[in-house]
Amino acid sequence: MTLGTQAQTVTVRVPGKINLGLSVGPLREDGYHELSTVYHAVSLYDTVTVQPSDSWSVHASGPWGEEVPTDERNLALVAARTLAKRRARKAKVHPVRIDIDKHIPVAGGMAGGSADAAATLVGCRELWGLDHLENDLLEMIAASLGSDIPFLLHGGTAIGSGRGEHVTSVLARGELHWVLWAGEGLTLSTPEVYAECDRLREAAGETPAAPQPGGALMTALRRMDTDEVAAALHNDLQEAAISLQPVLAEALAAGLDLGARAGLVSGSGPTVAFLVGSQTEAIDLSVGLAANGPTGDIVRAVGPAPGAQIIHQRTSPEPTRARPDTDRPGPLGPVIG
Missing domain, CATH: 3.30.230.10 (Ribosomal Protein S5; domain 2)
Structure with a gap:
């Protein structure tokens, strides 16, 4: 300001x-x-x-x-x-x-x-x-x-x-190209998906251990190698999301058949994210999904992207004493864990 x-x-x-x-x-x-x-x-x-x-x-x-x-x-x-x-x-x-x-x-x-x-x-x-x-x-x-x-x-x-x-x-240096599929009319409640995950684990007799970040994914991100990242993607909630919305399995299969390097449900779903190797591959997959996949909204995206950023502001004269310019708000700094 x-x-x-x-x-x-x-x-x-x-x-x-x-x-x-x-x-x-x-x-x-x-x-x-x-x-x-x-x-x-x-x-x-x-x-x-x-x-x-x-x-x-x-x-x-x-x-x-x-x-x-x-x-x-x-x-x-x-x-x-x-x-x-x-x-x-x-x-x-x-x-x-x-x-x-x-x-x-x-x-x-x-x-x-x-x-x-x-x-x-x-x-x-x-x-x-x-x-x-x-x-x-x-x-x-x-x-x-x-x-x-x-x-x-x-x-x-x-x-x-x-x-x-x-x-x-x-x-993570470099970028990854994504095609995102969001099924028409599909929504999933996050608590419902976690509850389904617990139910499936109990039915299978599984006891979850303390979670740890995957070493293979960390290595792949440092190199930003698309195929290495693709091989390391995982989501413990995916099975539960598919259990509640089986069309997600159909969307995943369609994207992989059409050449995606990998696909996974995003978080608790139901958006499905497909990793591809380039903008050209993203365009080809988007066209293929629109023609041959289940009905849904399809968009292309690139990551990583910056967080919340001010892109426009309108100002008016301020009657009170102005603060020194060095005190003005600015972008958020790096994350410190």
């Missing part, structure tokens, strides 16, 4: 995520499962705009806009109110209108709601002129609201532990 100005609207772009590896451990006392996951942000973005208003509200548009709750269940609204409550005594905060242009599938395993919450935290921090040094507060609020939100503040590729909220960045 420049000297003597105050933001009136702030627009933030935020990516969706897929899980390159997801190991699900035992159920914890707090009701969550112990996890070890490798997050990977991809270039499928929501944009979130915040601006001052007389009352708190959420409005959604875009391809998935009709699926977004705009009442008290909306995680972006919860994030804004939580940040306002925590900083009300130290800064002049006010209700905001939140506009979400929704391109990340809803209830699709790509953390779309968490992405919007992360974007809202970044946007409101700028809108309300909160000190850039309060990154720790944003991290704390993000972790308290959802397991995926801390990662989406940063993006890139990272290991998640605990219930997923503790993130440590992974050095």
Whole structure:
């Protein structure tokens, strides 16, 4: 923000995520499962705009806009109110209108709601002129609201532990090309998928061990070798997601038959992510899936992508004393595990 100005609207772009590896451990006392996951942000973005208003509200548009709750269940609204409550005594905060242009599938395993919450935290921090040094507060609020939100503040590729909220960045040079398939009308409840995973394990007599990140995947990411990454992808929730939505098996088979290097359900599903070797392969697979796969929305994406970033803001004169330019908010720094 420049000297003597105050933001009136702030627009933030935020990516969706897929899980390159997801190991699900035992159920914890707090009701969550112990996890070890490798997050990977991809270039499928929501944009979130915040601006001052007389009352708190959420409005959604875009391809998935009709699926977004705009009442008290909306995680972006919860994030804004939580940040306002925590900083009300130290800064002049006010209700905001939140506009979400929704391109990340809803209830699709790509953390779309968490992405919007992360974007809202970044946007409101700028809108309300909160000190850039309060990154720790944003991290704390993000972790308290959802397991995926801390990662989406940063993006890139990272290991998640605990219930997923503790993130440590992974050095991964280069890029990976993806084709994402989201079945028409398909949604999956994350708690339902975890419950199905527990049921299947119990039926098979399996006792989950403490989860650990896969060494083969870490090595493949350091080299960013597509075939090595493809061989190391895994998701402990995939069997449960397919059990609840069998069409996912049909989509996976179609993508692999059409030449994908690998395919897996993203997180708790039902979005399916196919890894390919290049943009040309991504185009070919997209066309093939549209013609021969089960009905669904198909998009191409590249990862890793940056986390929540301010892409536009409109300002107006500020009547109060301007802060020094060195105190202005800036991009979030690297993740520290």
